[in-house]
Amino acid sequence: MNFWIIQGLNGLAFGSLLFILASGFSLIFGLMRIVNLSHGAYFMLGAYVGLSAIEAGVNFWIAILIGGGAICILGTVIERFILRRLNGQPLAQVLVTLGIAFIIADTCVWIWTGDPRPVPMPRELTGAFRVSNLAFPIYRLFVIGVAFALAAALWFLLERSRLGAMIRAGVDDLPMARAMGIRTSLLFSAVFCLGSALAGAGGVLAGPILSVYPGLDSDMLPLALVVVILGGVGSLLGAFVGSLIIGFIYSYGQALFPDLAYVILFLPMVLVLTLRPTGLFGRQAI
Amino acid sequence: MTTPVLEVTGLYRFFGGLPAVRDVSMRIPAGERRLLLGPNGAGKTTFFNLIAGDFPPSQGEIRIFGQNVTRKSANQRTHLGMARTYQIITLFSKNTLLHNVVISLVGLREIRFNPWSDLRRQTPLWDEARATLALVGLEHLADRTVAETSYGERRRLEIAMALAQKPKLLLLDEPLAGLSADERQDVQRLLQSIPRDVTIVMIEHDMDVALAFADVITVMQHGQVVVEGSRADVVADPRTREVYLGH
Amino acid sequence: MRAPSFNLLSWLIAIAALLALPWLVTSDYYVNIASQVVIAAILALSLNLLIGFGGMISLGHAAYLGVAAYLSIYLTAHAGFGHLAGALIAIGATTVLAMLFGYLALRASGLGFLMITLALGQILWGVAYRWASLTGGDNGLGGLKRPHPFGLNLMDPAIFYYFALAFFGIALWCIARFVQSALGQSLQGTRDQPRRMRALGYNVWLIQWLSFVFAGFWGSVAGLLYAYYHQFVSPQTLHLTTSAETLLMVIAGGTGTLLGPVVGAALVVILKNVVSAYITRWLILLGVIFVVIVLFMPEGLVPGITRWVRSLRSRPRADKAADTPSIAKDSAR
Numbered sequence A: 001m002n003f004w005i006i007q008g009l010n011g012l013a014f015g016s017l018l019f020i021l022a023s024g025f026s027l028i029f030g031l032m033r034i035v036n037l038s039h040g041a042y043f044m045l046g047a048y049v050g051l052s053a054i055e056a057g058v059n060f061w062i063a064i065l066i067g068g069g070a071i072c073i074l075g076t077v078i079e080r081f082i083l084r085r086l087n088g089q090p091l092a093q094v095l096v097t098l099g100i101a102f103i104i105a106d107t108c109v110w111i112w113t114g115d116p117r118p119v120p121m122p123r124e125l126t127g128a129f130r131v132s133n134l135a136f137p138i139y140r141l142f143v144i145g146v147a148f149a150l151a152a153a154l155w156f157l158l159e160r161s162r163l164g165a166m167i168r169a170g171v172d173d174l175p176m177a178r179a180m181g182i183r184t185s186l187l188f189s190a191v192f193c194l195g196s197a198l199a200g201a202g203g204v205l206a207g208p209i210l211s212v213y214p215g216l217d218s219d220m221l222p223l224a225l226v227v228v229i230l231g232g233v234g235s236l237l238g239a240f241v242g243s244l245i246i247g248f249i250y251s252y253g254q255a256l257f258p259d260l261a262y263v264i265l266f267l268p269m270v271l272v273l274t275l276r277p278t279g280l281f282g283r284q285a286i
Numbered sequence B: 001m002t003t004p005v006l007e008v009t010g011l012y013r014f015f016g017g018l019p020a021v022r023d024v025s026m027r028i029p030a031g032e033r034r035l036l037l038g039p040n041g042a043g044k045t046t047f048f049n050l051i052a053g054d055f056p057p058s059q060g061e062i063r064i065f066g067q068n069v070t071r072k073s074a075n076q077r078t079h080l081g082m083a084r085t086y087q088i089i090t091l092f093s094k095n096t097l098l099h100n101v102v103i104s105l106v107g108l109r110e111i112r113f114n115p116w117s118d119l120r121r122q123t124p125l126w127d128e129a130r131a132t133l134a135l136v137g138l139e140h141l142a143d144r145t146v147a148e149t150s151y152g153e154r155r156r157l158e159i160a161m162a163l164a165q166k167p168k169l170l171l172l173d174e175p176l177a178g179l180s181a182d183e184r185q186d187v188q189r190l191l192q193s194i195p196r197d198v199t200i201v202m203i204e205h206d207m208d209v210a211l212a213f214a215d216v217i218t219v220m221q222h223g224q225v226v227v228e229g230s231r232a233d234v235v236a237d238p239r240t241r242e243v244y245l246g247h
Numbered sequence C: 001m002r003a004p005s006f007n008l009l010s011w012l013i014a015i016a017a018l019l020a021l022p023w024l025v026t027s028d029y030y031v032n033i034a035s036q037v038v039i040a041a042i043l044a045l046s047l048n049l050l051i052g053f054g055g056m057i058s059l060g061h062a063a064y065l066g067v068a069a070y071l072s073i074y075l076t077a078h079a080g081f082g083h084l085a086g087a088l089i090a091i092g093a094t095t096v097l098a099m100l101f102g103y104l105a106l107r108a109s110g111l112g113f114l115m116i117t118l119a120l121g122q123i124l125w126g127v128a129y130r131w132a133s134l135t136g137g138d139n140g141l142g143g144l145k146r147p148h149p150f151g152l153n154l155m156d157p158a159i160f161y162y163f164a165l166a167f168f169g170i171a172l173w174c175i176a177r178f179v180q181s182a183l184g185q186s187l188q189g190t191r192d193q194p195r196r197m198r199a200l201g202y203n204v205w206l207i208q209w210l211s212f213v214f215a216g217f218w219g220s221v222a223g224l225l226y227a228y229y230h231q232f233v234s235p236q237t238l239h240l241t242t243s244a245e246t247l248l249m250v251i252a253g254g255t256g257t258l259l260g261p262v263v264g265a266a267l268v269v270i271l272k273n274v275v276s277a278y279i280t281r282w283l284i285l286l287g288v289i290f291v292v293i294v295l296f297m298p299e300g301l302v303p304g305i306t307r308w309v310r311s312l313r314s315r316p317r318a319d320k321a322a323d324t325p326s327i328a329k330d331s332a333r
C-alpha cells in the first residue's frame, strides 16, 4: 500500500514538473502554431543557469527567478528576431527551433561539462513529511503545490483576464481575432515570453529532483509533445491532465518495470490517437 | 418509380454554430439537368461538398444511385460514378494538363496501387487523356504545365478532369465563372454535348446561361431551399425576385 | 516534381566513378567514408520519399535505422541467429514497426505528423537508453561480425563499399521506379492537392501509409548496413540528432528531386567527418546550419546554389529566368 502512495506522489511530482514545461509549450503551439522544439533545451538551460546562480551564492528562490528570467529574455529575443521573420512558414519555424535546440544543448555541454550536476535543495524545504509510517520529501510536495497553483493562476489568466480572452480568441480563430483588432504580435510575444519563462523556472525547480545533465532536454521534450498529443492542442486542462497521466505512468512504470518505463509511454499515445485524435480535451486535430 | 440518382433528405451543416446548409432535401432523377441558384454565401458550395463527402453533414442523409453514402468517404463516393469540379480551381499546377487528366483517369483504376510500372509507359491512358483534352478543346496545350495556362483554360481543364472519369453524376460548381463571352459559349456548347444519361447538377450565377441549360431549378438562400420547380415556375415565382432583388 | 533528366552518358560516368572510387582514393579512410555516404544516402532517399514526394515531414526517421541496427546486432551476436535470418527478421520487424508508427503519425497531418514522429522516435531512444538488459543502455550493443555473403570478405573496406553500393543501387532503382509509378505519382498528388485526390477516387490515407511503410523498409535496409559497417549501435543512432542529420541531407540536396538527397548525404557525411577531426562541437554546427538554411536558403542548399549559378550564367536573358518550359516539356511522355 505504501508503495502505491509513495509512487503516486512521485508521479504527481513528476507530472507537476511536466505541466510547468508542457503548459507553455501547449499555449505557444495552440496560439502561434509554432512547435517550439527548443522547449526542452530552455528547460535544461534554465536549470543550468539556476545552478550556476546557486553556486555563486544566490538564494534558491532568486535562482528560480534568474533561471526563468534568463530564458524569458532568450525566448523573447528568438521570437522577435527569428521566428517572427518566418511568420506563416510553420515548417521553417520548427526547423529553426530544432537548430536552436541543438545549439543550446551543445553549448551547455561546453560550459557545464558532461557530468550530471545535482541542484541543492533550499534549506527550508529539506526533510520529509511523515504520516504514521509514511515519509515523503517536503520538496516534492512543494513542487506539486507550485504546479497546482500555476494551473489555477493560468486558468485565471486565460478565463478571467482580458489578456486571457485575447489568447483564447487567438487560439480559436487567429484571423478572426486579428479582424477584431487584437494586436496579435504583442500577444505572441507575451505568450512566448511566458512559456519560455515557465520552461526556465521549471528547469531550476526540477533541479533538486531530476538534477541537471546533458540529455535532460531530450528526456523532457518528447514528454511535453506526448502531453500535448494526449491533452489536445492549446487546452490548459488537457496539458494538466496529460501531464499527470504521463507522470503517473512514468513513475509507476519506473518502479514496477524499470526496463520498460519508456515502452509503456507508447500506450497512451496509441489509445488516444486511435480513439480520439483531437486529444482528450482538444477541439481540433493536431 | 425509378430510384433517383441523387437523393438528399434533411441535410444540415453547421460551421461553428452557424448553419451553412439548413434542412435541404432534394431528389434528382436520372438524366436531369439541375441548376442551383442563390446569392453569395447561400450554401451552394457547402451543399456540393457534403454530397462529395469532403466533410460529413451535421444531420441528414445522402443517397447516390440509391445507396446511402452519408458515412462513406469522398473517394468511395467517386467510385460509385460521381465527379465534381471546384469553384476555386484545384489543379496540379506544376504538372502538365495531360498529366492532370491522367491522374484523374488513374484514380478509378486498379493501377493506382501499382508501385512499380512506369506511369509514363501506360500509353492507352495517355491517349485517352489526350482525347479528353480534345473534347474540351485543350489538346494543343496538352504538354504545357497548368501554371502556364490562362484562367479560362484552367476552368476547362477542371471540367476535363471530371469528364475523364465518365461519371453518371456530375457536379459543376460555377464552371462559367470568370470566363470571357467567347469562352462561355465554348463551355456551354461543351456542356450541352454531354450525353443525356449523365445527370448534371450545376451551380451558376449567370441567369441567362443557366436558364437555357436547366430542366429544374433550385433557388437557395441562407442555407435553405427557397423555390424549386421548372424554369417557368421559378422565374415567375415572386420569391425568386425577392432573393435576387433583396440581395 | 521531376528528377533532373540525366542522359545515358552522365549516368555511365557517374556509375563508373562510383565503381572506380576504391582505386581513385587509395586510403582505407576515404573508402570507409564513401561507405558511410552510401549508407546515409539510402536513408536520405527513403526519408525524401516522405518529405519531398509526400510532403510529410518526419522527425523520427532514425527509428528505422536504429531499430533495424539494434535488432540485427542483437539477433545475430546475442541471440544466436544466423546472419541471413537475423537480417531478414530485423528488416521485417522494423517494417512492421513502420506500419504501426505510420498508422499513428497519419492520424494527424502537417505539424501534428511531425510532432508524433518526433515523439515516437524519442521514446524509442529512451527505450534503448533504459532497457539496458537488452540494449546495453548507454554502452550500446556490439559484438557483431560482418557476414561473409558468397565468400566475400566484408572486412575489407573496398569489398564492403561495393557491398553497400550494390544495396544503394537497388534502393535507388526501386525508389526511382516507385516515384514514376502510378502509386508514386499519386503520392505526389496527395502532397499537392489532397482534397482533389480524394475527389478523384484516391484513398489519400492509404497512399500515404503505404509510402510511409515503403520508406520505413528502406530505412531499415540502411540500418542493417549501418550495423554491418559499425558493428556497433548505441542510443545515439536513434536520437533526434540522427533524424535531424538525415533531414538535413534531404533539404540540403533539395527535396522532391531523386538525386538531391544523395548529394546531401555526401555533403553532410563528409562535413561531419571533416569537422569532427578538428572540433568536438558538431552539434552546434548542425544547429547553425539549420538556422542558416532556413533563414537564407529555404529551398535547400543545392537548388539554392544551382539557381544562383544559373542566374549568373543566363544573365543576358534574365527576363526568361522565371520561365521554365524546357524542363516542363520533356516529362509527361
Ligand SMILES: Nc1ncnc2c1ncn2[C@@H]1O[C@H](COP(=O)(O)OP(=O)(O)OP(=O)(O)O)[C@@H](O)[C@H]1O
Pocket (backbone or CB within 6 Å): B015, B019, B020, B038, B039, B040, B041, B042, B043, B044, B045, B046, B047, B087
Ligand atoms: N469550411 C468552412 N468553414 C467555415 N465556414 C464556412 C466553410 N465553408 C463555407 N462556410 C460558410 O458557409 C456559408 C456558405 O458558403 P458557401 O461557400 O457554401 O456559399 P456559396 O453559396 O457557394 O456562395 P458563392 O456563391 O459565393 O460561392 C458562408 O457563410 C461561408 O462563410
Ligand SMILES: [Mg+2]
Pocket (backbone or CB within 6 Å): B044, B045, B046, B087
Ligand atoms: Mg460557392
